[in-house]
Amino acid sequence: MCGPRRDAVAQSARRSRLRYNRGASGGLMTVAPALPLFGHTNAQSAFLAARDSGRLHHAWIIQGLSGIGKSRFALRLAALQLGAKPISEDPAGAPASDPVMQKILSNGHPDLKLIQRQLNDKGNLKQDISVDQIRELNAFFSLKPALGGWRVGIIDALDELNTSSVNALLKTLEEPPANCLLFLISHATAPILPTIRSRCQTLRLRPLALEDTQSVLETTEMENPVELASLVRGRPGRAEELAGGKVMVASSAAQSLVKSLPSANEAQLSHAILCAGEDDQTFSAFADTILNWVSEKAVEEPVWSEVWFEGQKIVSAQKSLHIPADQAAAKLVTQLQSAFANR
Template identity: 75%
Template sequence: MSDVALPLFGHGEAQAEFLSAKESGRLHHAWIFEGPSGIGKARFATRLASVMLGAKPTDEDPAGAPVNDPVIQKILSSGHPDLKHVHREANEKGTLKQDISVDQVRDLNAFFSLKPALGGWRVGILDALDEMNISSLNAVLKTLEEPPPQAVLFLISHATAPVLPTIRSRCQTLRLKPLSTAETKAVLDTMELETPADMADLVRGRPGRAAELAGPKVMAAASAAQSLLKSMPSANEAQLSHAILSAGEDDQAFGIFAEEVLGWISDKADTEPGWSEVWFEGQQIIATQRSLHIPPAQAASKLVSCLQSAFASR
C-alpha cells in the first residue's frame, strides 16, 4: 500500500464494479460518484482516471499505480494532456468562486471534442455537481447527450443537492459510503493532527473533513450540532441556545453545523420518507444564507426552528 501513489481507503466494491464494466468492453461514457463530502470521491475518480489513461497498477491494488508510474506522475503534476479536472476557481481576491462557471464547462466540452493526445482515452473529472449553477449544468448536457468516442466523464456529487434527472438518466451512478472506523483512523494517521482519535469520532467516516474541523470554532459548531441532534426532540433552551451561538460564530461554523444537521435529516429520510420535505426546507435555508449573506446566527436559528417544527409535527 505504501508504494501506491494514491492509496484507497474503502470503496472496494464500487471500484470493482467500475473495473468490471471497463473489462467488459461496454464502459458507460459518464459516471456519477455520489456520497457525502470527505470520503475520498476525488481520489477515487483520480485513481480510475489513471487506469483509463494507462497507468500500471500494483498486483495488490487493481487501480493503484505505484509512485514511479509515469502516468500517475503526469496526473499528480497536472501535466497529463488527456485529463481535465474541473472545479471551482479562485476569484481576483484569491477566494473560491461560488460556482463552477458555464465557461469552465464549455472548455471541458471543447476538451472532449479533441482526439486523445496520447492515442488512448480522454477523461474529465467534474468536481462537483453541487457547485454548479443552472447554466453550467445545462452546458454539461452537451457532452452527455453527444458522447465522443474514447472518452469518459466522472461527475462527483456530494449529495447536498438533487442531481437533475436529465443528467442522472445519462450516467451510471456509484454510491460511495462513509468509511468504517478502522478506515477512518487509517486515513487520519497519515495526516498531521494533534488529536486523531478525537477527530475520528467527529468526522464520522469522512476523514477528508478533518482539515475543516481543525479550527476551534468549527469543531465547536460540529460538536454542538451532534449534541443537539442527540437531545432532540427534548432539547432544552440552554441546549438550543448553545447550538445557535456555536453555529453563528462565522460562515464556516454555520456551514459545518448545517452539514451535520442536513446529514442527520438525510439519514432519517432513508427510513421515514416524510423527512425528505424537511431536508429540502433545510437546503433552502442554507441556499438563502449563501445567496443573501444572511448572518450565520440568524440562519442557524431558522435551521433549528425547522428541526423543532419537524419533530413537533410527528
C-alpha cells in the same frame, strides 16, 4: 489549471505516501499507492467489471456527498485508464513513482483534462463552471490521444454547471468520440437533468465507515483523528474545515444539548446557541451534529423525518440568505424544542 480541490488531492497523496512509506525508524518501507482507496470498493468493482467486459461506457457520474473522496476516486480511475500500473491487489493502486501517476499528480498528463471553477480577477472562485471551459473540454476530446490509448476528462462538479455549460456538455454526451472517457462528479446538491443522467452510468459513493474515516485522517496527519472521525460523519474531506477548536466546541455543545432535551434549562440552551453562533463554520458543525442525531432518531420514529427536513431548510436558508450564525442556531434550537413539545 490546477484548482483548489486538485491541489488538495495531490497534497493528500504526498502526505499519505510519506506516512505509508516510512517505518518507525524513519527508513523506507514497501512502496504504497499514491492514492490509496478507502471505502468505495463496490463502486470501483462496478467500474472494473464494465471495463473488463470490453463495453466501457463513455460517461460516468460519480455521485455522493461532498468530502467522501469522489475527486480522489475519479483520479484513481483516470490513472488506471491512462495506463498506470498497480503495485498491489488494488488494480487502481499505482504508486507515485509510476510515470503516468507522476504526470497526473503534477497536473501534467496531456491526455487528462480536469474542469473546475476558475478564479476571478480578485482571486475568488467563480460561481459557475463556464461554457468556455466545457467547450475547451469538447475540443480536447476531438483530438487524438497524445500518448496513445485514451483521453479522460473530469468535471468537478456537475452541481456547478450553468445552463449554457450544461447545453455544451450535452453535445459531447450525445456524440461521444472514440476512446474518450468522462467522469462527472456530483455532490447531489442540485438535480441532475434527465438528459444527462440517461446518457451516463452512475456510481453512487457512500460516506465512509468510521474506521476508514479515521484511517484517512491518520494518513493526512490531521490532529485528533479519532475525535475528528466522529465529527465528520464519514466525510473526511471536511476535516480541515471542522478541525478548529471552536468548531469542536460547537459540535460538543450540540451533543450535550440533544442529551439534555427535552428538559434543557436556559443556561444549556444559551450555551449551545453561543457556541454555534460564532461563525458559519461553527453553525455548520453544530447543525450537522443536530441533524445527524435527528436522522438517527427518524429511523425508529419516522415522524422525526419532518423535523430533519425543517432543520435542513434552516441550514439552507442560513447559507443562501446569509443569515447570521447565531440567529440560525437559535431557530434550529427552537425548532428542536418544538419537536419535543409536540410529541
